[in-house]
Amino acid sequence: MKQKLTEQLQTRFGFFLFAVVLFWLKTYFAYHTAFSLGVDGWFQQLILFINPIATTLLILGISLFVKSPKKGYRSLIALYVLNSILLFANIIYYREFTDFLTIKTIFGSANATKNLGSGVIAMMQPLDLFYWIDAFVLIYVYKKFVSKNRDERIFKKRWAFATVAASIALFAANLGLAEISRPQLLTRTFDRNYIVKYLGINVFTLYDGIKTAQANQVRASADSSDMAAVLDYLGTHYAEPNEANFGQAEGKNVVYIHLESMQQFLIDLSLTDETGMTAEVTPFLNSLYHSSDSYSYSNIFHQTGQGKTSDAELMLDNSLFGLPQGSAFTQIGADNTFQSAPAILGETFGYTSAVFHGNVGSFWDRDNVYKSFDYDYFFDAGSSYTLTDENSVEYGLKDKLFFQESAQYLEQLPQPFYAKFITVSNHFPFPEDEMNNTFTLDTGDETIDGYFNTAHYADEALAEFFQYMKDAGLYDNTLFVLYGDHFGISSSRNETLAPLIGANPDLWGAYDDAMMQRVPFIIHNPGSGTGQISDVYGGQIDILPTVMHLLGVDTSAYVQLGQDLMSAQNEGIVVFRNGSIVTSEYTILGNTVYHTQTGTLAYQTEEVVEKVAQIRAQAELQLAISDQIINGDLLRFYTPDGFVPVDKSLHGYVDSPSRLEEDIAELGDLNTSLYYTNHGVSTVPLYQTDAPEFPANQAIAEENAMQEQPAAEEVPAEGQTETVE
Secondary structure: OHHHHHHHHOOHHHHHHHHHHHHHHHHHHHHHHOOOOOOOHHHHHHHHHHHHHHHHHHHHHHHHHOOOHHHHHHHHHHHHHHHHHHHHHHHHHHHHHOOOOOHHHHHOHHHHHHHHHOOHHHHOOHHHHHHHHHHHHHHHHHHHHHOOOOOOOOOOHHHHHHHHHHHHHHHHHHHHHHHHHOOOHHHHOOOHHHHHHHHOHHHHHHHHHHHHHHHHHHHHHOOHHHHHHHHHHHHHHOOOOOOOOOOOOOOOEEEEEEEOOOOHHHOOOEEEEOOOOEEEOOHHHHHHHOOOOEEEEEEEEOOOOOOHHHHHHHHHHHOOOOOOOOOHHHHHHOOOOOOOHHHHHHHHHOOEEEEEEOOOOOHHHHHHHHHHHOOOEEEOOOOOOOOOOOOEEOOEEOHHHHHHHHHHHHOOOOOOEEEEEEOOOOOOOOOOOOOOOOEOOOOOOHHHHHHHHHHHHHHHHHHHHHHHHHHHOOHHHEEEEEEEOOOOOOHHHHHHHHHHHOOOHHHOOHHHHHHOOEOOEEEEOOOOOOOEEEEEEEEHHHHHHHHHHHOOOOOOOOOOOOOOOOOOOOOOOEEOOOOOEEOOOEEEEOOEEEEOOOOOEOOOOHHHHHHHHHHHHHHHHHHHHHHHHHHHOHHHHOOOOOOOOOOHHHOOOOOHHHHHHHHHHHHHHHOOOHHHHOOOOOOHHHOOOOOOOOHHHHHHHHHHHHHHOOOOOOOOOOOOOOOOO
């Protein structure tokens, strides 16, 4: 047996297979010991187990094309060591930055020196020896059993090509399984963790290299002259602010609340709850929508593409569209120059900026992109929140617990602050949760049935947060901006949904699908008393200039493609990323045109055709200008007077709670945080939540359960009898 094994190792292909198995097992070991990839369930575990095979076969298979047996063996060992270096470098980098090495990090000498040079020794751990034992084993086996008795036959090229073909076939199978678990994995690029989890580190490195090359090519061809067309467009497109509202909220804190998957049809919608009574799905959101302190909008559409949530964030912070394919966040967001809201407000009014999110910071590459936006702090699941199987869902911490845990950081932020809260509970697939269910539905579609319960839960979480803001004393001095990021129910499910929202599924069509892209948009300004519900047509691209003008910021010098929704000059043209268009008069879906107010087909008169052509030209130009800015990174060529370009090196979010603590210590008496002005008395105890997962509520539930248990019957001792009266 030993003799046969030794003979196999002495052949080119036998030694090659031995190296493949070693590296495969080493990589799988590293997946579990060095990275947090969020593997969930046996299917993802299976994909994780097989994903190193294809690229290991391909990379080490290069050695099989070397004619000389001696050089072939040595080239195999060299390739093995080089691939091990790539893996180990990612292990060290991930340990410090919770991220994987990109091509720009590897080849950017200054950045690589700063990130990997002096601190590598300090980051080493005893476990790191295990990541190199296999390489020593491979070299030992070669010297001990192979070098003196190696196979001197020339390895046939057809077998080398067959090995490459096998690796490609295995990769195709791996990709197919990955697409089952995570559709559009490579086109949308949710998270670098996802690509590594499903396809491996080698594939991620190659994919990142291709994307980097594509971005560099476009960026390299751009120059300052390209800004001329952008500035000309802005000169004719800018909408002057409404003088009555301009500066109405000047100096106030700003709190953005990202309403995950909320759609406009939820507003004022009632369903039958578990008691058989009719109840509102989003009662608190409804109260804000109708408040005299709220500017509410009934015809605001999401304009996201494949980037979904990240596209919405790009628009909200920058008034720029996402890309036609994939996510601008993950493709170029970390490298581009921006004139984002946090940077503008920080420089203009001294705002402190922060994002709160109960998921990992690397999702949508937020932990890198936010540096480009000039956010001071990013509180994420990595270092700021406590996640367990009980208190979290697939995309992070449940909303009620998320808001409650965020209070400890919010009260420490120097005022005025610009804070964004990204919620996750109302996220596809809208899982049923017995502890948080309100409505009992049976539409035959679990996604739709769950959607209303998760939306109701998110609404309750929102009500608790607002009550805390009032109790803590932050409410009156805060401008709240609430927005739905994208649809929750896809168009393929709309006919099933139709009866619940009072529509006829038999009459449902493309126009109705378009109208379902409306999302809630509410600007709540406590104490204003000037609120109203507007039927102006607009999109997420218009939110930033609207909010900025309320805060008293002159946006005319900044590159923002949206228009103030309160301006009399607002054109009311909403263009979707797929080219569809909605105005108050026409809805244009491909070559079909509808009357927006009635949903009936528009008769193609000469006047209609000409007007639709003008609308198309305006909408297409807006998308084209945005794509030029993003793809060419054109804002590096234009800096408004008084604006200082963002220095990304000043930001790091590995441990934002500690960094915030250090920063406020340096401020001393200049600290304007709620906690400091409250003389060090925390407002966190004021936060009230009925979340069953909250520790205090769990203790109460357990105590009540004990009290409700019937007392144990006393059994008479032996020799005694019960006395019956």
